[in-house]
Amino acid sequence: MATVSMTVNGKAVTGVIDPRTLLVQFLRENLRLTGTHVGCDTSQCGACVVHVDGVAVKSCTALAISLEGAEVTTIEGLATDGRLHPMQEAFREHHGLQCGYCTPGMIMAAVDIVNRRGNDLDEKTIREDLDGNICRCTGYHNIVKAIAAGATAMAGGSAADREPPRQAAE
Amino acid sequence: MYAFNYHRPATARQAAGLLSKKEDAKLLAGGHTLLPTMKQRLASPAHLVDLAGCADLKGITRKGRTIVIGAMTTHAEVAASAEVREAIPGLAWLASHIGDPHVRHRGTIGGSVANNDPAADYPAACLALGATIVTNTRKIEADAFFTGLYETALEEGEIITRIVFPLASRAAYAKFRNPASRYALVGVFVAKRGPEVRVAVTGAGEGGVFRWAEGEAALRNRFAPKSLDGLKASADGINSDMHADAEYRAHLIGVMAKEAVARATGK
Numbered sequence: 001m002a003t004v005s006m007t008v009n010g011k012a013v014t015g016v017i018d019p020r021t022l023l024v025q026f027l028r029e030n031l032r033l034t035g036t037h038v039g040c041d042t043s044q045c046g047a048c049v050v051h052v053d054g055v056a057v058k059s060c061t062a063l064a065i066s067l068e069g070a071e072v073t074t075i076e077g078l079a080t081d082g083r084l085h086p087m088q089e090a091f092r093e094h095h096g097l098q099c100g101y102c103t104p105g106m107i108m109a110a111v112d113i114v115n116r117r118g119n120d121l122d123e124k125t126i127r128e129d130l131d132g133n134i135c136r137c138t139g140y141h142n143i144v145k146a147i148a149a150g151a152t153a154m155a156g157g158s159a160a161d162r163e164p165p166r167q168a169a170e
Numbered sequence: 171m172y173a174f175n176y177h178r179p180a181t182a183r184q185a186a187g188l189l190s191k192k193e194d195a196k197l198l199a200g201g202h203t204l205l206p207t208m209k210q211r212l213a214s215p216a217h218l219v220d221l222a223g224c225a226d227l228k229g230i231t232r233k234g235r236t237i238v239i240g241a242m243t244t245h246a247e248v249a250a251s252a253e254v255r256e257a258i259p260g261l262a263w264l265a266s267h268i269g270d271p272h273v274r275h276r277g278t279i280g281g282s283v284a285n286n287d288p289a290a291d292y293p294a295a296c297l298a299l300g301a302t303i304v305t306n307t308r309k310i311e312a313d314a315f316f317t318g319l320y321e322t323a324l325e326e327g328e329i330i331t332r333i334v335f336p337l338a339s340r341a342a343y344a345k346f347r348n349p350a351s352r353y354a355l356v357g358v359f360v361a362k363r364g365p366e367v368r369v370a371v372t373g374a375g376e377g378g379v380f381r382w383a384e385g386e387a388a389l390r391n392r393f394a395p396k397s398l399d400g401l402k403a404s405a406d407g408i409n410s411d412m413h414a415d416a417e418y419r420a421h422l423i424g425v426m427a428k429e430a431v432a433r434a435t436g437k
Binding site for chain 2: 002018020022041042043044046049052056058061062063065066112113116129131
């Protein structure tokens, strides 16, 4: 067993773990943050995407022990003060999901796309950058719409982030 | 995944020390091949030496007429690097098309080159650009480095520290990717430096990455897509699998080479 410390959703956490514990296991089983899903478990599907030090990674393909000192954000860390993050709100508004299994990874990937490419995203960019996320229900159409809208809503800046996005869009 | 002992050295030298002292130790770079392999129990090292803490293995610098990339530099960092985009845009483009965005945030150039997957992208760039693979003990020319399927010239306990890419006057990569795995079904990197032209092919060869001599000869006369008109790569020694047979892959070598030359020459 070994000790690992990192920051998850702004909180310092420490765990005593077997070195082979994957980040997704550490999040789900040790921290009980079950919003991050395991889909394929072979780094294909993206259901397990979280942010590590500000960038999207597949948490099924990272050892928790390797992320000593890292800043991790999961889907649970996006909403503030009980209000959905603009990207979460956009997925709800545009019905960017059916069964919802891929949704946490989709949303974390979507926020990462905005972080890398800015708020004005065309369809081609979104579809190409969703390469690492697989949805087996929706055919992606509404997911792409949701991400474009969420990206625009995120442009409102930190003040707008705290306001209900529908208001911000008006 | 079977249990292992975990080590986190702070420098490449410490990592080399651990590798030589521990029986059955493996290096962990970005982990995007090794961890899935361990999950499938196809690898079960007793010791894992994690290079994540080795700051001396990270970073990109322009040194004279070369770009030097630390082994633990991620694909995303290479793709976004202003130095690489300015000096060898084809290399930045290649890095931006490996796997998917999340994979590019973790996967590293050193890991990719050391693994020498027969369908990986970086080996083609190394071979075409005539890169030098620098390890903790020596320097190895790319021509002597990639020795076979998942085989390299690396000795036991040897660690890639950085890769030195000499600049080319023209260089570009074209890739026909498997849409599911995102690996190259066939990828071709072309580079021209003075009178020298090198064409490296990944994804196609039974023995991994190789140079396409006929393509190089044709492009040496004139470095233009037209020079490859009517030239067919031989299907001998080319992979055949459920995704594409040898004939199809051989055909793609010509098509991808032409596209790469077109990109390199802006045509």
